[in-house]
Amino acid sequence: MQISKKTQYGLRAMVYLAKNFKRNKVFPLREISKSEDIPFDFLEKIILELEKSDLVKAKKGPNGGYFLACSPRKITAGDIVGALEKTKPVNCLICGRMGKCSAKSVWNKLEQSLKDALDSINLSELTK
Amino acid sequence: MQISKKTQYGLRAMVYLAKNFKRNKVFPLREISKSEDIPFDFLEKIILELEKSDLVKAKKGPNGGYFLACSPRKITAGDIVGALEKTKPVNCLICGRMGKCSAKSVWNKLEQSLKDALDSINLSELTK
DNA sequence: ATAAAACAGACTATATTAGTCGGTTATATC
DNA sequence: GATATAACCGACTAATATAGTCTGTTTTAT
Ligand code: FES
Ligand code: FES
Numbered sequence: 001m002q003i004s005k006k007t008q009y010g011l012r013a014m015v016y017l018a019k020n021f022k023r024n025k026v027f028p029l030r031e032i033s034k035s036e037d038i039p040f041d042f043l044e045k046i047i048l049e050l051e052k053s054d055l056v057k058a059k060k061g062p063n064g065g066y067f068l069a070c071s072p073r074k075i076t077a078g079d080i081v082g083a084l085e086k087t088k089p090v091n092c093l094i095c096g097r098m099g100k101c102s103a104k105s106v107w108n109k110l111e112q113s114l115k116d117a118l119d120s121i122n123l124s125e126l127t128k
Numbered sequence: 129m130q131i132s133k134k135t136q137y138g139l140r141a142m143v144y145l146a147k148n149f150k151r152n153k154v155f156p157l158r159e160i161s162k163s164e165d166i167p168f169d170f171l172e173k174i175i176l177e178l179e180k181s182d183l184v185k186a187k188k189g190p191n192g193g194y195f196l197a198c199s200p201r202k203i204t205a206g207d208i209v210g211a212l213e214k215t216k217p218v219n220c221l222i223c224g225r226m227g228k229c230s231a232k233s234v235w236n237k238l239e240q241s242l243k244d245a246l247d248s249i250n251l252s253e254l255t256k
Numbered sequence: 257a258t259a260a261a262a263c264a265g266a267c268t269a270t271a272t273t274a275g276t277c278g279g280t281t282a283t284a285t286c
Numbered sequence: 287g288a289t290a291t292a293a294c295c296g297a298c299t300a301a302t303a304t305a306g307t308c309t310g311t312t313t314t315a316t
Contacts, residue, residue, distance in 0.1 A: 001209070001242075002303095003129060003217045005274065008231060015230040028292060042275050048294070061283030062291040077234045081129075089131045102143040102254045103136060106205045110245050114129070117241035118234070126230045130272095133305065156261065170306055176263070189314030190260040 007084040009038045010046045014080050017056065018072035018123040026058075026065035046084065053083035072127065078118035089114070135212040137166045138174045142208050145184065146200040146251040154186075154193035174212065181211035200255065206246035217242070 013032050020027065029047060033040040047066055050056045055075060056066045068075065081087065090107045141160050148155065157175060161168040175194055178184045183203060184194045196203065209215065218235045 001129065001131060001135075001213045001215060001217065002219075003235065003238075004272090007129075008218060008220065011231045011234060012229065019230070030292085039275065041277075044294080045275085051293095058293055059283090060281080060291090060293045061285095063284065064282090064292050066293085085129045087129060089129065090136060091130075092136065101140065102147070103139045105254065106139060106246070106249055107131065109249065110131075110242070113241050113245035114238070117238050121234055121237065126233065132303090158261085167306065169308075172263080173306090179263095186262055187314090188260090188262050188312080189316095190258095191315065192261045192313085194262085 001089075003081075004085060006042075006046055007081055009036070009043060010050060010084045011077065011080050012036045013038065013043060013047060014050070014055065014068075014075070014123060015126050017066065017068050018075075019127045021068055021072055021127075026063070026067045028065040031065070050080070050083055053079070055079055055083060068123075072123035075123045076119050077121040077123075077126075078115060081118050087111070087114070129217070131209075132213060134170075134174055135209055137164070137171060138178060138212045139205065139208050140164045141166065141171060141175065142178070142183065142196075142203070142251060143254050145194065145196050146203075147255045149196055149200055149255075154191070154195045156193040159193070178208070178211055181207070183207055183211060196251075200251035203251045204247050205249040205251075205254075206243060209246050215239070215243070 013036060016032050016036055017027060029040065029043055032038070033043050047056060051058060051066070054069050057069050058064065058066050089110050092101065092104075092107075141164060144160050144164055145155060157168065157171055160166070161171050175184060179186060179194070182197050185197050186192065186194050217238050220229065220232075220235075
């Protein structure tokens with residue numbers, strides 16, 4: 001039940017992009033890395049995943065960098081966490097084998113309220 | 129964001145105790161282990177933790193075993209998960225150092241709704 | 257006495273996380 | 287068109303956490 005550093009870094013990076021969001025403006029990773037105190041090489045891997053989930057886009061070459069794929073208002077914490085973290089709290093074996101497990105309803109409920117909580121927060125709220 | 133097998137086993141064991149709950153009845157671990165298909169040695173460690181959190185009590189010696197410390201109605205999934213799992217989704221360094229981190233509100237909200245969800249379920253509901 | 261059970265701690269094996277490193281590709285600028 | 291910048295990619299390592307085992311000690315009903 002822990003959020004990985006990867007996800008924490010990822011969210012912070014996204015908030016950074018949202019805070020400074022401006023049309024046609026891009027942010028090189030080096031800048032985000034320094035400003036948010038995130039290991040550069042690690043952040044590179046993280047942002048790649050975010051890009052593959054269509055949350056950020058990149059511009060290559062000099063003066064290149066990353067930028068949000070859409071308005072901060074339209075990106076939720078759920079999107080970000082979902083892109084970087086296993087979001088199902090359990091991946092159980094017995095359920096499949098035996099059909100029923102009394103604990104299942106607990107995990108289902110947990111998963112749902114987790115999702116609800118994260119989906120209800122968007123990036124633009126986090127810039128204030 | 130994954131629930132450990134330890135916690136899954138722990139919850140299943142507790143549900144087992146709740147299902148067969150009866151005054152003055154105790155259940156040896158061997159029985160729970162077999163019935164719930166949980167590795168005995170591992171279960172031993174798990175139930176010890178549950179005992180230290182005052183969720184179960186033990187009777188030693190022959191015909192001994194474990195039993196719920198109180199009525200199933202009074203024990204929540206939150207109690208059980210809380211006893212076996214780190215319940216805070218993040219344990220961040222920067223927060224302490226720099227005071228403010230935009231991501232913090234996300235994790236706070238997550239933690240709260242996690243807690244609410246689990247606390248709202250009690251063992252007696254899970255026996256049906 | 258003895259056998260059944262809880263209790264305890266040290267140990268191992270596996271998996272996940274966190275991060276690093278060496279290189280390739282695309283592109284703006286000179 | 288050379289060069290520098292920054293994204294992209296895959297393989298690797300180190301550290302930590304999880305899952306489980308093993309060997310024993312203590313308590314207690316019979
Ligand atoms: S085995 Fe799937 S929830 Fe219990
Ligand atoms: S460092 Fe604590 S929530 Fe960001």
